[in-house]
């Protein structure tokens with residue numbers, strides 16, 4: 001005689017409440033995964049070192065010598081200047097924007113309508129081929145139609161261990177004349193790092209010959 005089959009365990013169907021609970025749990029898990037992914041995405045550097053938008057690290061030997069004129073860094077879209085006594089005593093300098101001595105990285109795009117201005121050694125100034133705006137080596141506008149000074153990138157001076165010894169002052173140049181200004185490299189500087197992702201907008205400047 002065949003043995004009686006063991007009764008199968010009874011499985012109670014999922015209730016509507018349980019079903020909604022599981023759906024809610026799955027939605028929350030998905031939301032948390034997306035939020036975590038987005039956080040990691042935004043925390044990662046968006047641009048590689050050495051490409052525009054990222055940081056450019058230069059040895060001290062790549063910095064132009066004092067008052068030797070701007071040096072072009074096309075990949076970073078900036079001019080690197082090292083201003084000294086000659087620049088500081090430039091008689092064309094508007095009195096509202098006295099030249100600070102030291103290094104600065106000037107964004108290569110004209111603040112009028114976005115053309116690429118050029119350094120013109122014979123006139124010792126930047127000139128824009130599109131509509132004629134002119135700027136001194138420190139980025140100060142001396143002729144329009146541009147209505148403000150050129151934009152600057154933040155520079156950090158690094159010692160041999162990579163420690164930051166000094167950096168471009170950030171802030172609004174309209175409120176703080178030191179913001180974005182050149183600064184003297186401290187002793188012990190072996191490299192500078194220019195962050196082309198951190199731009200300081202030039203101060204408002206509209207008077208003929210430059211000035212507020």
Ligand code: FES
Pocket residue numbers: 110111112113114115117128129130131132133144145146
């Ligand atoms: S874009 Fe440079 S002067 Fe107009």
